[in-house]
Amino acid sequence: MEKTDKIVDILKDVTGLDNIGDNLDQDLFATGILDSMATVEVLVTLQDQFGIAVPVSEFNRSQWSTINKISDRVTELE
């Protein structure tokens, strides 16, 4: 669960929204929470914090669209 918390914190920092961890299956792109700029910011932070390499073209929006999915992808890449 620690990983999810860390991701939620990153998302809170980037978007400035406090209620972001309420629903771990919320679609972050469809709801407009993440735009391209915020997306890159999340990517760069994930790279720094988890020590993983996520190239921009790996970032398929449908595979990274919710907190749970991000968590799964990070686990795979670790």
Add this chain to the structure above:
Amino acid sequence: MHNITPYSSPHYFIYLFVLLLPIVIGLLYGKRFKIYDFFATVVILAITFFGGDARQGISLIFYIIFEMIIVFTYKHYRKSHNNFWVFSLMVVLAIIPLVFVKLDPLLKNTTISLFAFMGISYLTFKAVEIIMELRDGTIKEIKPTEFARFLLFFPTISSGPIDRFRRFQKDVLKVPSREKYLELLHTGTNRLMLGLVYKFILGYFFGTLLLPKVSILALSYGDQAPLGISWALVAYMYTYSMYLFFDFAGYSLFAVAISNFMGIETPMNFRQPFKSVNIKDFWNRWHITLSFWFRDFIYMRLIFMMMKKKLVKNRIVMANIGYVTLFLIMGFWHGETWYYIVYGIFHACAMITNDAWLRFKKKHRQQIPSNKYTKALAIFITFNVVCFSFLIFSGFLNTLWFS
């Protein structure tokens, strides 16, 4: 005989449907005939590029060989190395034929654009995507035949939509279930019908019937007011915008429909763009595969680099640099004329203004009303900003002012 532009005449559709028939029957029985697919591609490309003047066809062949050498040299190199400058060099080499073609009208030197053929831009987008994904390691295996099949996929060869290699491969390597394929045939047929209405009825009405009349009218008022501004010019702006949308959206619907008949789910290019509530929303709905290509392969990469290397601290400045770069490149890509470049700058400014407004709105959420009337106003403003940008894009101001 002469070269036939895809989807432009009844002949093309007749050839297309005759050639598609075995593919459709095959897919209905759960089969893809690779050799026949290749044959159909050759025939269609021959009709398009070798129908009369063979120069386009010869250019296309040389172009494919040229891009293939670059992509497969880089693929080989990338197995053991990953130097940024080698990667950059490969991208530059891959776009050189396109750059020459675009510079040609400017230099009036036809020898430099040996590669000119219809659709070169769209093939270049695909080739560059592959080089970028080879660098990222998201594409590891690609065969020369797969590369050629992806670039030469005939439904989208002349003007997109721009598919992505991995997405395309997923469809091409499998045969859809009969149920799924029947559904594709159904949506494909609907798209084809809508495309016919868009391109040959509405596009024809606005572009062929109305536009020349409005154009003459606007030109006749040209010297009666500063900058030739008249109601006729306003009418030209809206008429041209409607023509541009229906003609291009119609074409795109054909390309997606024919892809569907071949069991390929080519992404859609338009999603009710004139309902956009702001300019950002507009670029998510207008020529989608192009704007997403620019977003993923230029904007996001540039932002990523600036953030990673800490070149720029301020997020707002960073986003704005990204917009200006993206839309300037888009402008130059359209062609080397002042109005395409201004069109690019205009859209960059619109994006920057929009971002500033969204920040302001976020800060003053309590004071700014938000209801169906403000939404209608937002759509109205966006629509007019977009139509104005299309007036710039049309080049009509160039005719009005300088000739």
